[in-house]
Structures are given as structure tokens and as C-alpha cells.
Amino acid sequence: MDRRKSLKSIIFGGVATGLAAHGCKPDMISADNEIIESPKYTYGRTPEEKAYDDELFGETFFNAHEMETITILCDLILPADQDQGLQSATDANVAEFIEFMSKDIPEMQIPLRGGLMWLDHRCNVDHNTPFKLATLEQQEALLDSIAYPDPAIPNEEQPLEKQFFSLLRNLTLTGYYTSKIGIEELGYQGNTPNVWDGVPDDILAQHGISYDEEWLAKCVDQSQRNTVAEWDQDGNLLT
Numbered sequence: 364m365d366r367r368k369s370l371k372s373i374i375f376g377g378v379a380t381g382l383a384a385h386g387c388k389p390d391m392i393s394a395d396n397e398i399i400e401s402p403k404y405t406y407g408r409t410p411e412e413k414a415y416d417d418e419l420f421g422e423t424f425f426n427a428h429e430m431e432t433i434t435i436l437c438d439l440i441l442p443a444d445q446d447q448g449l450q451s452a453t454d455a456n457v458a459e460f461i462e463f464m465s466k467d468i469p470e471m472q473i474p475l476r477g478g479l480m481w482l483d484h485r486c487n488v489d490h491n492t493p494f495k496l497a498t499l500e501q502q503e504a505l506l507d508s509i510a511y512p513d514p515a516i517p518n519e520e521q522p523l524e525k526q527f528f529s530l531l532r533n534l535t536l537t538g539y540y541t542s543k544i545g546i547e548e549l550g551y552q553g554n555t556p557n558v559w560d561g562v563p564d565d566i567l568a569q570h571g572i573s574y575d576e577e578w579l580a581k582c583v584d585q586s587q588r589n590t591v592a593e594w595d596q597d598g599n600l601l602t
Contacts, residue, residue, distance in 0.1 A: 419466045429479050432495045433531075434458040439506060440535045449548060452539050460538035461531070471530065478527025558585060 408416060425433065437452035452458075465471050482494040482505065490501050497505075510532075512518065512525045519526070539545040561583050567573055578600060593601040 419463060422466055423462075424465050424472060425462055425476075428493075428495070429476065430458055430462065432479050432482065432493075433461055435495055435502070436506075436531060437461070437535045437538075439502060440532050441539055450544050452535050455539045455542035455544050457535050457538035457542070460542075461534045464534060464538075471534075474523070474527050474530055478524060478531065481524050481527065559583070560585075 434453055437457045441452040441457070443449060443451035443454065461475070465475055479494075485505060486492055486494045486497050486501065489505070490497050494502060494505070506528065509522075509524045509528045512521045512529060518529060521529070540549060561574060561579065595601055
């Protein structure tokens, strides 16, 4: 499994579930359950949820320098792959997603801002430059030093810089694979109706049985899929 596929698997774990639990608050549901469209995202929102989103969109947490650094970090975590036609985290506006989540979940703010400050401090000490201006080799070497926490140690006991990178990596993957281009990359089709055309002929043959043609026409005809079946008192299918 290549690196990109390995990273994909994270989205099917607890990352997205944990973030979603913070992002959907019970007191946002309106009495009449009216659903409206958000001006920023196209998912359906209740009036209360829209007002909450609008409030967050109107606020700014990260400054320009921090956003530039986050953008670089996101693309180092999930870069484009031109050979496979895969887009980068920036293409999916992941930095903006992280900005939004930092406002939606304020307890993320100190770990994220503190981690960005640590990166700049470490780069200034080692290379006399902030992280965003370091060379790609210098950036990757620094991230390699914090990207692999000891699995035997609980996350809350890891060094703070490793906790920061784990959080940022999780946010990057969540932001990308819940975006339109990320969902398309996964090949997720959403809820689609199944089409049942009966038990395969080879399976029927194994058991020496076959369908009654009249019954088959009534039950497998896809033009009748929305018709409610009716039965007589003896259990015979009428329509």
C-alpha cells in the first residue's frame, strides 16, 4: 500500500467521527427542522446552524503568516500526485477548513498555534529562517522528527510538538477526504438504490429450483419497484 492509500485509511477511523461530534450541536436544530443552504458550504443547514456558521466565518483566528504555514504543512502532508491525477490539500481548501475548525472547537487553538510557534522557533534555531521560508529538505527533516509518535505512549503523554503534528495531520486528512474532490477520489457514491434482479441462475441451478415466470415478472420488473405488493388471504401475490 502506498503512502497516499495509507493516509486514506485514517479517514475511516475515529478522526472524522470525533470532529463531527463537536461540529453538530443539538441546540442548532430548529423547531420545524427547516433546512437551508449555507453561503460557504453547500450542505443543508437549519437557520440556527447557519447563524452559527456565519458567526464563525465572520471571525479570524490565524494570522496571515500562520495561514501560509498551515497551507505549506497541509501540502507536505497530502501533496498532489500528478502521475495519478490526485490533487493536493490546498486544492481542497484544507487550510480554510482548519481555520474554521479551530473556531468551532476552541480547545484546538492553543495546540495549533503553539505548534506553529514551535516550528518557527526550531527552524530559526537550526536554519535562521521561519518554517515557511525553509527549504523543502529542511521542512521535511523537521516534520520527520515529530511525525512518528510512540504507539505505546498515550497521545496526551506524547511531546507537545508530536501532539500538534498528529492533530494537524488528522485535520488535514479529515478536511481533504470530506471535501468534494476528496470524496470523488475515494469513489464514494453516497446512498444509491439497489437493483435486485433475483438470485443468480447458477445458484438456482445448484439447488435445482427456478423462479415462477409470473412471480418473477411481478417482483423483479424494475418499472414496478415503487409499487406496493398486495397478497390475497392465502398468501398469493396479486400485484
